[in-house]
Amino acid sequence: MPPKGTAAVRRLLNFTTQARSYSAPADRSIPxxxxxxxxxxxxxxxxxxxxxxxxxxxxxxxxxxxxxxxxxxxxxxxxxxxxxxxxxxxxxxxxxxxxxxxxxxxxxxxxxxxxxxxxxxxxxxxxxxxxxxxxxxxxxxxxxxxxxxxxxxxxxxxxxxxxxxxxxxxxxxxxxxxxxxxxxxxxxxxxxxxxxxxxxxxxxxxxxxxxxxxxxxxxxxxxxxxxxxxxxxxxxxxxxxxxxxxxxxxxxxxxxxxxxxxxxxxxxxxxxxxxxxxxxxxxxxxxxxxxxxxxxxxxxxxxxxxxxxxxxxxxxxxxxxxxxxxxxxDGEGATKFVTIRVRSDISQATAKRAAVSIAKSALVKTALYGKDANWGRILCAIGYAPGIMPSPELPEVVPPKTTRDQRRKQIQPSNTSVSFIPTDGSEELKLLVRGEPEEVDESRAKQILEMEDLEILVRLEDFPGDSVNEDYKVYEAVMYTCDLSHEYVTINGDYRT
Amino acid sequence: MPPKGTAAVRRLLNFTTQARSYSAPADRSIPxxxxxxxxxxxxxxxxxxxxxxxxxxxxxxxxxxxxxxxxxxxxxxxxxxxxxxxxxxxxxxxxxxxxxxxxxxxxxxxxxxxxxxxxxxxxxxxxxxxxxxxxxxxxxxxxxxxxxxxxxxxxxxxxxxxxxxxxxxxxxxxxxxxxxxxxxxxxxxxxxxxxxxxxxxxxxxxxxxxxxxxxxxxxxxxxxxxxxxxxxxxxxxxxxxxxxxxxxxxxxxxxxxxxxxxxxxxxxxxxxxxxxxxxxxxxxxxxxxxxxxxxxxxxxxxxxxxxxxxxxxxxxxxxxxxxxxxxxxDGEGATKFVTIRVRSDISQATAKRAAVSIAKSALVKTALYGKDANWGRILCAIGYAPGIMPSPELPEVVPPKTTRDQRRKQIQPSNTSVSFIPTDGSEELKLLVRGEPEEVDESRAKQILEMEDLEILVRLEDFPGDSVNEDYKVYEAVMYTCDLSHEYVTINGDYRT
Missing domain, CATH: 3.60.70.12 (L-amino peptidase D-ALA esterase/amidase)
Structure with a gap:
């Protein structure tokens, strides 16, 4: 029987008793x-x-x-x-x-x-x-x-x-x-x-x-x-x-x-x-x-x-x-392997900055751990990516070969789409399509998030999927990352000992 | 009695049963x-x-x-x-x-x-x-x-x-x-x-x-x-x-x-x-x-x-x-209030970038939660700060008014010092002095880390504490942050429900 405690501790126990431990066992046996x-x-x-x-x-x-x-x-x-x-x-x-x-x-x-x-x-x-x-x-x-x-x-x-x-x-x-x-x-x-x-x-x-x-x-x-x-x-x-x-x-x-x-x-x-x-x-x-x-x-x-x-x-x-x-x-405490694929018609750097920012967001990573299709956090992480969101310390960096046309392009909700791509080959789950939230089937989202592997596909494009003319170019950046779990905190709260 | 489980789960239970829950109780009573x-x-x-x-x-x-x-x-x-x-x-x-x-x-x-x-x-x-x-x-x-x-x-x-x-x-x-x-x-x-x-x-x-x-x-x-x-x-x-x-x-x-x-x-x-x-x-x-x-x-x-x-x-x-x-x-799951003070003789932006990077590092924040004086992670976070560490996506940004003398200056271990400043007014605990690790009294470090409030002081200066001449200027940036706890993961693994 778990020890008595506050609701939060009980919630935490729920997480931990779901056998999500992935850290190195003391005897170095392989999980x-x-x-x-x-x-x-x-x-x-x-x-x-x-x-x-x-x-x-x-x-x-x-x-x-x-x-x-x-x-x-x-x-x-x-x-x-x-x-x-x-x-x-x-x-x-x-x-x-x-x-x-x-x-x-x-x-x-x-x-x-x-x-x-x-x-x-x-x-x-x-x-x-x-x-x-x-x-x-x-x-x-x-x-x-x-x-x-x-x-x-x-x-x-x-x-x-x-x-x-x-x-x-x-x-x-x-x-x-x-x-x-x-x-x-x-x-x-x-x-x-x-x-x-x-x-x-x-x-x-x-x-x-x-x-x-x-x-x-x-x-x-x-x-x-x-x-x-x-x-x-x-x-x-x-x-x-x-x-x-x-x-x-x-x-x-x-x-x-x-x-x-x-x-x-x-x-x-x-x-x-x-x-x-x-x-x-x-x-x-x-x-x-x-x-x-x-x-x-x-x-x-x-x-x-x-x-x-x-x-x-x-x-x-x-x-x-x-x-x-x-x-x-084998990321510390990882329970998920997540591929983040970002397509952008602005520049390769834009795609990469967005992908990196999603891969680093504590809020995205805890949501993935909690199997929560909280795609708003994905958007948020793109929106504050260094180099995308201007800041006094890090002004927006425009790649040297940017054309005037590309410079004019901006990331905005109306050209942003987000989907989960299930890794079992089943159909894509659309979460946001050109800035408009989809009615998400939560049970389908849960099903996809139960799998160990997940791909998040973000399109920052004016014409996602449409090849409008020969000059229209789409850049793609991919990051591989994992979720952020209680186990990560446990491992790193006490690493030196 | 806690449920049986792997060593990792037991370690986690140890953390949670130390009554470190700081999230909002369901009845909204104030902790x-x-x-x-x-x-x-x-x-x-x-x-x-x-x-x-x-x-x-x-x-x-x-x-x-x-x-x-x-x-x-x-x-x-x-x-x-x-x-x-x-x-x-x-x-x-x-x-x-x-x-x-x-x-x-x-x-x-x-x-x-x-x-x-x-x-x-x-x-x-x-x-x-x-x-x-x-x-x-x-x-x-x-x-x-x-x-x-x-x-x-x-x-x-x-x-x-x-x-x-x-x-x-x-x-x-x-x-x-x-x-x-x-x-x-x-x-x-x-x-x-x-x-x-x-x-x-x-x-x-x-x-x-x-x-x-x-x-x-x-x-x-x-x-x-x-x-x-x-x-x-x-x-x-x-x-x-x-x-x-x-x-x-x-x-x-x-x-x-x-x-x-x-x-x-x-x-x-x-x-x-x-x-x-x-x-x-x-x-x-x-x-x-x-x-x-x-x-x-x-x-x-x-x-x-x-x-x-x-x-x-x-x-x-x-x-x-x-x-x-x-x-x-009141940061989500926070158990600590941490002031990060960085002094630099290079520029205000350098001091701020270093402070921000420390404040954001998951490894620094989990170490603080674990009351672990793992100062190496502080150094590491300075070393990879966007704008300090050059990267293809974010080249180093030199502030417009940088003098040639400042441009030549670089952050390096030999001009880097790190201390814990206890918030009870007791003596500073030096961890790194001009790139040389101090013999740290671990029990003293533990004592300081037991307090709810902590200040981390980083000096990125050629002449820390010495006023060499009138032109020698030291910039200071301060960030206020908290630790990263299991509770943060619990709150954010399941926020929408």
Missing amino acids: AAKQKYVPSSGTYPKGFLAGSAFAGVKASNTKYDDLALVVSETPCPTAAIFTKNVFQAAPVKKSKYFLAARQDHAFRGVVVNSGCANAVTGSVGQEHAETMARTTDECFSDAADEIPKTLVMSTGVIGQRLPIDRITAAIPTLHSNLGSTHEHWLNAAKAICTTDTFPKLISRTFTLPSHPDTTYSITGMTKGAGMIHPNMGTLLGIICTDAKIEDRSMKRLLDIAARHSFNSISIDGDTSTNDTVAFFANGAAAPPDVDPIATPPPESQRSRWSEDTKAFISVLHDFMTDLAKLVVR | AAKQKYVPSSGTYPKGFLAGSAFAGVKASNTKYDDLALVVSETPCPTAAIFTKNVFQAAPVKKSKYFLAARQDHAFRGVVVNSGCANAVTGSVGQEHAETMARTTDECFSDAADEIPKTLVMSTGVIGQRLPIDRITAAIPTLHSNLGSTHEHWLNAAKAICTTDTFPKLISRTFTLPSHPDTTYSITGMTKGAGMIHPNMGTLLGIICTDAKIEDRSMKRLLDIAARHSFNSISIDGDTSTNDTVAFFANGAAAPPDVDPIATPPPESQRSRWSEDTKAFISVLHDFMTDLAKLVVR
């Missing part, structure tokens, strides 16, 4: 609803090894591996994208420096610790990050370089120093634990987790048009699950492929693929200090005479990209989107 | 902890009347007054500030139009309904708003004007139409319920509430330097308690004074006073579609020969303001700050 996202096998890229070890970074962790290492057997071109938060963590600063100094050339891998972010830790923190990289370098049979060939990542609490001695002591074991089986990869994916409820690891095979008989592999791991609103790179992500790519193409390819994958997710609107996605390509599966995938010309000249480049970007983009979605799927 | 904010008497401005009536705007409300009316016995100059959300509600559009058409001249008052926001309700919604104003006008003994002399406000759910017939039927009763006692004002303040747990009404007396023997009064009411992140005007606010002010000075005075009062609060970062603060001055207490308070010259020529203008702006600013703070005090 039943999430097991389907954890693969039991995989095809991993040739020439890469992965592994994990225990260091005890966080005092309260006495048994779970909290160090991970991913390594290429041969030096390989490497790129990474990093958070734009102005307080970048020490491992972000160091990894950035290593990449710049080596010009993305001949890296061996990345060493990761969970349990402590090594962020805002002053100069000592930077020494610690470099020590992690150098200690790992020493494990390789090839001589250590002046600039480390290992990238560094850390994730966990901000503002605490790494227990560096425990980490360096464990690195030789970490190196000796490396291997190429599914279990090795899964162990590494587990070791980078913090509040995640399941390890996020996927792998795919693909071919390239110029030599379709060669099978390549790509694999990647990532972790969430809070402080997620990436702006270049999110959280931690590691992507490895055995395709052959030029050093100087790596970053461009990663940037293009990240734009609509890792940079299109939000859990709580907080852009972390440690976001990093690293990308390794060792070419181990490529026949010796195959040309490496080359730096693509600017995106405006997409037609000039080679067929292999086009194909690979498509593979990388789809792969990174699937990886990023896993982060949302 | 014990909030009773101190409700006055038992007041001195109200001469020539103003207030009252309330029941219309049953929300079907689930069968007995609580949901209409309020505030009226001046004589026509009086009036100004208002409104939300900048691009989806402005019908009453916002109509009131704006009335003010413009009458040039802030000779209004009689404002009629308000709670229970429905009349927002995103198409052209019918605008007719409803105008009907509310015209029906109220008809109750006055002076003939109705072509442009209504009554402003309109609505608050509640977005996207539903007003039950206009029930409202117009109740307006004559509403008018006959008007009176000038404390109870009349309190009834009006109660009738505008939605999820508020207590009515927000304050009154003050003041004098003006040119004729210090005359006592003036100012009174105001406001309501919250969610979708609060005002950008010009917040939620609903009504301010009345019996001082004499020129028609064309009203808006300037209100704008100046709002900047650091109503525009410095945030509960959940959601800027509503209905925010409106109206300001009436009927001059009823002024001796006949006193000059009205006149339009002040631009703020850069503050020295040219008359003594009366200076004194009145100070009264109005302090009054509106106290009123705005009451909204935060």
Whole structure:
């Protein structure tokens, strides 16, 4: 019997006893609803090894591996994208420096610790990050370089120093634990987790048009699950492929693929200090005479990209989107996976600003948690989106290439429509059509909101669905997000302990 | 005995059984902890009347007054500030139009309904708003004007139409319920509430330097308690004074006073579609020969303001700050009142952006709820503040008058300090000093976080506390906010029902 209390407490108990808990159980067992996202096998890229070890970074962790290492057997071109938060963590600063100094050339891998972010830790923190990289370098049979060939990542609490001695002591074991089986990869994916409820690891095979008989592999791991609103790179992500790519193409390819994958997710609107996605390509599966995938010309000249480049970007983009979605799927306290699709005939930026604002709104996210079709909050969030609503601190930013016609266009109720798109393929539920509220069938809305997955489609268009003439262009932005639950508050009200 | 469940549910129960419920009880009784904010008497401005009536705007409300009316016995100059959300509600559009058409001249008052926001309700919604104003006008003994002399406000759910017939039927009763006692004002303040747990009404007396023997009064009411992140005007606010002010000075005075009062609060970062603060001055207490308070010259020529203008702006600013703070005090689910003070030597906009970002961060707010001194999240929120962290959608906005020296300055850990300022007057607790984390006494931090009120002081300065030379200028921005609790999620997961 629940304890007696006020009506509010009773309401709260109602919520909690509906078994909506999605946070990591203390024994790190994977919740039943999430097991389907954890693969039991995989095809991993040739020439890469992965592994994990225990260091005890966080005092309260006495048994779970909290160090991970991913390594290429041969030096390989490497790129990474990093958070734009102005307080970048020490491992972000160091990894950035290593990449710049080596010009993305001949890296061996990345060493990761969970349990402590090594962020805002002053100069000592930077020494610690470099020590992690150098200690790992020493494990390789090839001589250590002046600039480390290992990238560094850390994730966990901000503002605490790494227990560096425990980490360096464990690195030789970490190196000796490396291997190429599914279990090795899964162990590494587990070791980078913090509040995640399941390890996020996927792998795919693909071919390239110029030599379709060669099978390549790509694999990647990532972790969430809070402080997620990436702006270049999110959280931690590691992507490895055995395709052959030029050093100087790596970053461009990663940037293009990240734009609509890792940079299109939000859990709580907080852009972390440690976001990093690293990308390794060792070419181990490529026949010796195959040309490496080359730096693509600017995106405006997409037609000039080679067929292999086009194909690979498509593979990388789809792969990174699937990886990023896993982060949302495991958002702290999340009970829902929500796709927000905004179409606008004003500009790409307008669509994106509206989508981001909806994805960040506490009121939209609590309504989704409560399975409440409160679409007025969606409208409200569009209306106050930074860059859409002018404010003294953030005047409206007009994109440089805006035409006069676009400038004249304004978001207003009469060109705004909102629908729920059920993810079981059943019919769209219209909530607002060109500014006029629909008579909503609440039981149908409830039915759609009972599903774990939901798409919210917003049209900010003069002629939604009508192709009026050839010049009429509609831009689309997509964000992936989750709901805001009691569990999120529980997890984050008491994270450090 | 609590029900059995996972560890997470048990943790959640721990939170909830600590009697942290602050939401409105079903019988609208005022929680014990909030009773101190409700006055038992007041001195109200001469020539103003207030009252309330029941219309049953929300079907689930069968007995609580949901209409309020505030009226001046004589026509009086009036100004208002409104939300900048691009989806402005019908009453916002109509009131704006009335003010413009009458040039802030000779209004009689404002009629308000709670229970429905009349927002995103198409052209019918605008007719409803105008009907509310015209029906109220008809109750006055002076003939109705072509442009209504009554402003309109609505608050509640977005996207539903007003039950206009029930409202117009109740307006004559509403008018006959008007009176000038404390109870009349309190009834009006109660009738505008939605999820508020207590009515927000304050009154003050003041004098003006040119004729210090005359006592003036100012009174105001406001309501919250969610979708609060005002950008010009917040939620609903009504301010009345019996001082004499020129028609064309009203808006300037209100704008100046709002900047650091109503525009410095945030509960959940959601800027509503209905925010409106109206300001009436009927001059009823002024001796006949006193000059009205006149339009002040631009703020850069503050020295040219008359003594009366200076004194009145100070009264109005302090009054509106106290009123705005009451909204935060009653934030949905709030258990804490938090002042965020940011000092920066870069620009006022930098200080404000950092303060706003901290005030909006779900991670900062849940940590405060959990009484967790997790200052890393404060840093993180500064680092990703829109306008501070560049992003493709919102490039850094450099204020127009930035000097080259200021442009060169950057926010970085080595010029960043964070402290908790206990509100009992005891010593500041330093958490981060110029980028170096302090050894924090956790029991002292816990002690400070146990208090209902807290100030977070952030210094983004090269020389914090040192006055290096006369040109060295430090800007300060203050935001008032609250924590993010389970109760917020409960209230907003199920608001429409």
